[in-house]
Amino acid sequence: MNTSRNITALLAAAALFASAACSVTTDTNEVGLDYDYDSWSGKTEIDGCVTPGQRAWQDINDVGIVYPADQRSFDFSESGDAESKPITVVSKDNLEMSVAGVATFYLNQDCSTLQSFHEKIGKKFAADTPEGWARLLSVYIKQPLDRAMDAAAKKYDWKQLFADPAIKQAWETEVAALAQQFIKEQAGADFFTQFRFTLQQPQPPQNVRTALASAQEAIEQNAAQKNRNEQVKTELQSIKELVEVLGPEGYVLYQAMKDGKVQIVPVPVGSNVNVTPKQ
Incomplete structure (x- = not known):
């Protein structure tokens, strides 16, 4: 050997x-x-x-x-590294609003499901590359999420979505349910799982927010003026009552004494005191 x-x-x-x-x-x-x-x-x-x-x-x-086997995210905000700009929705009263937020999820790791995902979607988008994954997010996450947010927003007026925390929470809950349904429909199977949605307060256009702030400021100024008017009214009533008791000249003297314009010097009875008025 x-x-x-x-x-x-x-x-x-x-x-x-x-x-x-x-x-x-x-x-x-x-x-x-x-x-x-x-x-x-x-x-x-x-x-x-x-x-x-x-x-x-x-x-x-x-x-x-x-x-990827870890948690993935779809960020739609003004952040420079976000996957998308904020998503727009239309309220019940036809005002377009913008919404920022983030959706997190996992890719289904069941072997047969993962194989199906690759052969039906992943291969077409080259989703194992950063560019392909970004295109996949736009089609299979953003579009269904946009549809879900818009459908839920049409139940509420814009002021409710903008200013009512209870309405905003109800809207967000409905968006989460609809988005998962629409994402599954778009993909054709449960390729994405364990979703979490964090949605910021829907924002009306800047001109509407400015007008709303101006209107609120006017309301506050009006309320302040009413308080001032009530104060003046109370003071006038007090003056009227003093005049009735002291008479006009007595009230003038009382007010002068109150403002410190008249000095009072107590003089004992029987004292030999001469008072010389100021020239």
Whole structure:
């Protein structure tokens, strides 16, 4: 038995394997799909899923796809790194309002569901790339969410959505239910799960907010003027009652004494005191 020749053959086989094999490696926040390539038929067939933090060895012609396994988000706000600008809705009384917020969710990691997601949606959008994932969010998250927010907003007037916390909470609850329904309809299956929606207060256009603030300021000024009028009315009534008791000249003297314009010097009875008026 030629030991050195056997060792050489094993090393050559190992080198050949290394050059003809690759792996699907997932980080702890990723999940993968492992597709085997059939050289006879020229087709690829699913071999299974790769769970987070695992590695699956493949032939060089096999295909490996990696998707996120952690919580994903769709941010629609004025933030520079948001996936979208705020979404617009139309209230019951036909005022267009803008809403900022964020939706969080997970990609369904059930192996057969993940395979279906990839073959029906992911492959078409190249969703395993950042650009493709962004396009997917726009179609399968933003559009159904926009539809849900608009449908729920049409039940309420804009002032209710803008200023009534109870109405805003009811609207947000309804949006969450409708959005999950519409997202599933858009995707065709439960490809996305565990949704959480955080919606900011719907905002009317700036000119409406300015007019509303001006109207509120006018109301407050009017209320303040009413208070001043009541104060003057009370003072006049007090003056009238003093005049009735003291007489006009007596009231003038009383007011002068009250304002410190008249000095009173007590003089004992029988004192020899002369008072010289100021010239």
